[in-house]
Amino acid sequence: MQFPAFDRTQIPRSHSSRELEGGVLDARSAGITKRQRQLLLKNTPYFKALNSSTVATSVQGDTKWDKLYKTQEERKRLIRDVCAKYKSNSKKTITPHHVSRIFVEDKHKLLYCEVPKTGCSNWKRVLMVLEGFASSVKDIQHNTVHNGNHLRRLDSFDKQGIHKRLNTYTKVLFVREPFERLVSAFRDKFEHPNSYYHPVFGKPIISKYRVNASRAALRTGSGVTFKEFLQYLLDVHKPVGMDIHWDHVNRLCSPCLIDYDFIGKSESMREDANFLLHLTDAPKNLTFPTFKDRHSSEERTTTKITQQYFTQIAPSDRQRAYDFYYMDYLMFNYSKPFKDLY
Secondary structure, eight states: OOOOOOOTTSOOOOOOHHHHHHOOOOGGGGTOOHHHHHHHHHTSHHHHHHHTSSSOOOTTSSOHHHHHHHHHHHHHHHHHHHHHHHOOOTTOOOOGGGGTTEEEETTTTEEEEOOTTSSHHHHHHHHHHHHTSOSOGGGOOHHHHHHSOOSEEGGGSOHHHHHHHHHHSEEEEEEOOHHHHHHHHHHHHHSSOOTTHIIIIIHHHHHHHOTTOOHHHHHHOOOOOHHHHHHHHHOTTOSSOOOTTTSOHHHHHOTTTSOOSEEEEGGGHHHHHHHHHHHTTOOTTOOOOOOOOSSTTSOOOOHHHHHHHHTTSOHHHHHHHHHHTHHHHHHTTOOOSSTTOO
16 A cells, blocks of 8 residues: 655755754645645545544544544655665665565555564564454464464565565654663663573673673673673674564665655654554554563553663763664654753
8 A cells, every 4th residue: 555656756856954853844845735735645544544434533623534644655765865875775666675674565565664662563463464364463472473484575586586575565664762662671681591692692702791700790791780781782793693583674664765654653653553554554453562561560661761771871872872873863853852952
């Protein structure tokens, strides 16, 4: 269910860094008049899907749906402007590597790029229900979500299959405030028993960054502190490679190369997710699940919790961490998490 295909050949005008960081780009920068926008809406699946809904609204009025649609326009326009200013991917060919994180739902023609720690487990549940593998998201266990191989990745198709789906399916990307996503990943992988992350990441992190580490810590890799984890993240000579749970969105989903139709945010997950399901004509009884199936008794990572973790870190390292995720902050219009950052 594609959104209106505005003229992508028009080169976006350059914006100052202040404009880009603000992310509020008005309709004039799109080069489209109000009348043209109304005509586009009338002839797009978005308009038809909205009007076929049981919710009696109009996209031309100041309604909830119109507001959500305008938010999508602003998010996508900001990404295009940031990419035009900072990236040179326009001439690159999309390879299977670029689409290796994208999951395919053929029935409703959805492509979902997985960004870990942004609700991806529940999004996979939704895709599995849409595809017909289950009748309810509550019936799908966590291990089934990640190890069941029910959903195909886009890179499993041949070249023709990849490009056909990229050109005709709705491409979806959900993001999260970078520091909050990082803390969420640390809490999940290092503050709980984990048979993969402790030996594979914990042992080399403790070995390199902890003075007088105990034999038990070196043997198990358990007990990595957030300060040690951040040292590893910012080290150009990392003792072990990057991981999808804290890698940049730009590397995971290539938003400057792949023109995503829908940009959702964890901070407005329920509203964004249900708007997307509404647009894709999903079953009326299907809503985005809100349950937490791992460490369910533990509080979700919030802005307050994220601040608590980062106050343990020296201001200079906080700045380096912000620089590390700078493109994600800029591209998805997130504010600086600390006032002393520049």
